Amino acid sequence: xxxxxxxxxxxxxxxxxxxxxxxxxxxxxxxxxxxxxxxxxxxxxxxxxxxxxxxxxxxxxxxxxxxxxxxxxxxxxxxxxxxxxxxxxxxxxxxxxxxxxxxxxxxxxxxxxxxxxxxxxxxxxxxxxxxxxxxxxxxxxxxxxxxxxxxxxxxxxxxxxxxxxxxxxxxxxxxxxxxxxxxxxxxxxxxxxxxxxxxxxxxxxxxxxxxxxxxxxxxxx
Amino acid sequence: xxxxxxxxxxxxxxxxxxxxxxxxxxxxxxxxxxxxxxxxxxxxxxxxxxxxxxxxxxxxxxxxxxxxxxxxxxxxxxxxxxxxxxxxxxxxxxxxxxxxxxxxxxxxxxxxxxxxxxxxxxxxxxxxxxxxxxxxxxxxxxxxxxxxxxxxxxxxxxxxxxxxxxxxxxxxxxxxxxxxxxxx
Numbered sequence: 001x002x003x004x005x006x007x008x009x010x011x012x013x014x015x016x017x018x019x020x021x022x023x024x025x026x027x028x029x030x031x032x033x034x035x036x037x038x039x040x041x042x043x044x045x046x047x048x049x050x051x052x053x054x055x056x057x058x059x060x061x062x063x064x065x066x067x068x069x070x071x072x073x074x075x076x077x078x079x080x081x082x083x084x085x086x087x088x089x090x091x092x093x094x095x096x097x098x099x100x101x102x103x104x105x106x107x108x109x110x111x112x113x114x115x116x117x118x119x120x121x122x123x124x125x126x127x128x129x130x131x132x133x134x135x136x137x138x139x140x141x142x143x144x145x146x147x148x149x150x151x152x153x154x155x156x157x158x159x160x161x162x163x164x165x166x167x168x169x170x171x172x173x174x175x176x177x178x179x180x181x182x183x184x185x186x187x188x189x190x191x192x193x194x195x196x197x198x199x200x201x202x203x204x205x206x207x208x209x210x211x212x213x214x215x216x217x218x219x220x221x
Numbered sequence: 222x223x224x225x226x227x228x229x230x231x232x233x234x235x236x237x238x239x240x241x242x243x244x245x246x247x248x249x250x251x252x253x254x255x256x257x258x259x260x261x262x263x264x265x266x267x268x269x270x271x272x273x274x275x276x277x278x279x280x281x282x283x284x285x286x287x288x289x290x291x292x293x294x295x296x297x298x299x300x301x302x303x304x305x306x307x308x309x310x311x312x313x314x315x316x317x318x319x320x321x322x323x324x325x326x327x328x329x330x331x332x333x334x335x336x337x338x339x340x341x342x343x344x345x346x347x348x349x350x351x352x353x354x355x356x357x358x359x360x361x362x363x364x365x366x367x368x369x370x371x372x373x374x375x376x377x378x379x380x381x382x383x384x385x386x387x388x389x390x391x392x393x394x395x396x397x398x399x400x401x402x403x404x405x
Contacts, residue, residue, distance in 0.1 A: 020253065023249060028237055033286050096289070097287065099289075
C-alpha cells in the first residue's frame with residue numbers, strides 16, 4: 001500500500017512547479033565556466049611557473065647539467081609529468097557531472113605504477129640499497145606542491161565535483177606529482193631506493209590525504 | 222533522452238545564458254519530466270520520487286554553469302540524478318541503521334511501572350506524548366510484542382513506514398526523557 005495518498009503526491013508535484021517558478025525568477029545561471037580542459041591548461045601554466053620559481057628559490061642541484069640527460073632522470077621526469085598532467089586533467093573532468101573518464105584515471109595509475117616498477121628494477125640492477133634520509137625531500141615536495149594544490153582545489157570547488165573523494169585524490173596527486181618533479185631538480189641523491197622512499201611514498205601518501213581534503217573542501221558543494 | 226529532446230534542451234540552455242528567464246522555465250519543466258521518468262524506474266518507494274526530482278532540480282540550478290553546451294545534456298543531467306539517488310540511498314541506510322539501534326532501547330528505562338516515584342510514569346502517559354500513528358505503531362510493537370511485519374499487516378502501512386514511524390516515536394521519547402544514547 002502506498003503510504004502517500006494521491007493528494008499528497010499531487011501536493012508535492014505542485015511544490016515542484018513552485019520550485020521551477022522560484023528558480024526561474026531567481027538569478028539566472030547565465031555564466032558558463034570554461035571547459036574542463038581549458039581550466040586545466042590554465043592551472044598547469046600557473047602551476048609550472050610556480051614550481052619553477054620554487055625550485056629556483058631552493059636552488060638547482062649542482063650536478064643538474066650531468067644528470068638531466070641521463071635515461072634514469074628523463075624516464076622518471078616523464079613518468080612524473082605524465083602522472084601529474086593526467087591527474088589534473090582527470091580532476092578537472094570529474095568536477096563536471098558526466099565528464100569524468102575512468103580510462104584516463106587508469107592511464108594515470110599506470111604511469112605511477114611504471115614509475116615504481118622502474119625504481120624497484122633499478123634498485124636490484126644497481127644493487128644499491130642505500131637510501132639516506134630525505135626529510136628535506138618531503139618538505140620540498142609539500143612546499144612546491146602547496147600553492148598549485150591550493151589553486152587546483154579552489155578551481156575545482158568552483159565547479160561541481162560530485163565524486164568528492166576521488167576528485168580530492170586526483171587533485172592531490174597532481175599537485176604532489178608536480179612537487180616531486182620539481183624536487184628531482186633539487187635533490188642530489190639519485191639512488192633509486194632514496195627516490196622510492198622519500199619521493200614516491202610521500203606522493204602516494206599525499207594522494208590518499210587528498211581524499212580527506214576532498215571531503216572537507218567539496219562536501220557542501 | 223533522445224537526440225531531438227537533447228538539442229531542444231541545449232538551445233534553451235543557450236537562451237538562458239543570454240538572460241531569457243522564460244526559456245529557463247521551459248528548460249526546468251522539461252528536465253522535471255526527464256528526472257521523474259529516471260527516478261520512477263529506479264526507486265522502489267514511489268513517494269520518494271518527487272523529493273528526488275526537487276533535489277536534483279536544485280542541483281541543476283547550482284551546477285548549470287559547469288555544463289558545456291557543445292556536449293550532450295543527457296550525460297550531465299543523469300550524472301546529477303545518479304548522485305542524488307546515491308545520496309538518498311545512503312540516507313535511507315543511515316535511517317534503517319538507527320532504527321535497528323532504536324529497537325534495542327531499554328523500554329524499562331522509559332516506563333517505570335513498579336516504582337512510582339515522581340519520575341515514574343505509566344504506559345498511557347508515555348504514549349500520550351506521541352502522535353496517533355506513532356502511538357498505534359509503538360503500542361503494537363512494544364506492548365503487543367508484534368513484529369514489524371505483523372504490525373504492517375495489521376495497520377496496512379508498509380514495512381518501511383512502520384520502521385520510520387517507530388524511529389520517530391522513539392526519538393520523541395528519547396528527547397523527552399533524555400535516555401537512550403547509552404542504549405544504542
